[in-house]
Amino acid sequence: MQPITVIEPARGWLSLRLGQVWQYRELLYFLVWRDLKVRYKQAVLGALWIILQPVISMIVFTLLFGRLLNVPSGNVPYPIFAYAALLPWNYFSRSLSLASKGLVGNADLITRVYFPRLLIPMANVFSNLVDFAIAFLVLLALMLYYRIAPTSMVVFLPGFLLLAMLTALGFSLWLSALNVRYRDVGQIVPFLVQMWMYATPVVYGSTLIPERFRFLLALNPMTGVVEGFRWALLGERLADAQPPGALFFVSIAITLVVLGSGALFFRHTERTFADVI
């Protein structure tokens, strides 16, 4: 059967052409492979840098928030408390800053060959998993050092990781598509990410927030991810450990809305990428 390609103006908002993404999965693999190769080939510190980044943040946060400000961390040593949250947070923030540059950085591909542009933000989200995995090894080392065995809840960890990926992808879609059109978006992202971290219970636990304001935290989909990571890794050792509740499902719902709308917005603007990039 001969494939027929039909070229015509797109109609409506609702075709995501996800089937095409599947068709091009091999290219997705190559894009991820390229990103990783390029990222680690030249950097002298290479993988070391991926470890250093969260470790240094953890040390700074421990000194600042754990010692100086005495932020409560339940029954868990503050370094682990912070690192368990930094892990998904760094994954998320890195994905965002890469994504905002991603399309523009691939401008010569976009203006010269056709492929579903969705692959570029997707490749980012996947290639970042390698950084995540390396940083995760450090967590294991830390847990070993503090003699903390993971609880049985750890089986939920992949679920939370998936949620982190979906959240990162959702926001990446919005930011990368916007950045093609408006180049100052790329400059806003680092600031945005910084502020966002303080709005997420990374250096503190959500129990620090008065009960009546806690719903505000849930509006931030990263809250669900970060708290989920802590819960899955440290479980009932956290004095205030609560399994994900209603607020968590609000987070998931928001993530799905961001992801869905991001994909539609991305698809809608995709058709003019090559013209304006």
Add this chain to the structure above:
Amino acid sequence: MSDVAIRVEALSKRYRIGRREERPDTLREALMAVLKAPWQRLRRGGASSHREQDTIWALRDVSFEVKRGEVLGVIGRNGAGKSTLLKLLSQITEPTRGRAEIHGRVGSLLEVGTGFHQELTGRENVYLSGAVLGMTRSEIDEKFDEIVAFSGVEKFIDTPIKRYSSGMKVRLGFAVAAHLDPEILLVDEVLAVGDATFQKKCLGKMDSITNEGRTVLFVSHNMAMIKKLCSRAVLLDEGEVREIGPTDAVVERYLGGVHTAAGGSFGVRTSLLAERRDPKIYIEAIEIRRDGTDPKRGFRPQDQLRLQIRYNAVKPIRNPGFIVMLMSHDRVELCRVSNMPISGYYIDQIHGRGQIEVVFEQLPFVGGRYYITVGVAQSKVEWFLRLDDVAWFDVESTDPYGSGLQMDTRRGYMIIPHTWDHQPFSS
């Protein structure tokens, strides 16, 4: 199975060009624009901001069909819509109107080295570029050795390509692209790169690709190549199809039309004639003529050029000398003639109006623009007038040796018929 490979129906693409201040490039500007919009609408009296003059049609109602196995050439001046057509057919951008259907696996080759990354090695880039151009991993595995052999960079295949010379990059890029095998191939002028030997190799490869019965849409400025590879051609002009048909006819039409569109293949700066007048004599008009049936087509090497100079000698001038110099684009004096003293065509005296005609037989020049300077003197005594660059003419680039190489100003100034001979002294 239908025998049509590509069907294009009323395909159109409109670009918004808009004045700079009306097209926000940053989020800040975009937000400002949103805030200002109600006010501006009020001022414009509710007129829509999408005005027709802010847009251009890069392609307008283009329709044609390409049969299976056919090689169709697409020609036209810069900005005629050739690249837009390729971009639409390769789905890089979406059409504004119209429709196209492509029956079969399609690959496009709009640039050599698509997807190359400087930091990666030659080997890695072969895989990357292959994947980007639509090859599967196993296909690349299978053809890898062939690709590398074709490119001739075997020795450096594990070196990052940032250390490659530009020629090596081009060769590797073309090698990957040449080993794509979709049923339908969209090709932009990729062969205009590399050194002569490699160009020849590419040409050979293009030849075999087209002979394999694949469908190819080929965009090029190189008429020699278009004639060699394509059986039919489409001429685009200002986004519309001007002509479609057998290659020779369409190319002829294009070469004829190129120059009318640009204001003729030759011209005279008449303002200079009025500016430079001597009390004794002035030039009323200068005309360039080319013999042949079609007065609008440009000069080609070996054409005849007639230069007519109409003068008005206010006072009698004895032994006048009319000097004509042919200058290259970089103002090298390629040729100087004068009735006296150079050519020995003696004119006793002129008074009043008259005309001088110089006929240059067989212009030996390569393609490019040439300038004519005209002077009037009393032979060996004094110059009355010197009109620098008073006229110009264009010579088309051709491929006189049939090698696929265009003879233009990159390759000297002249085309001189010549032959080669080789006799090795040892066996």
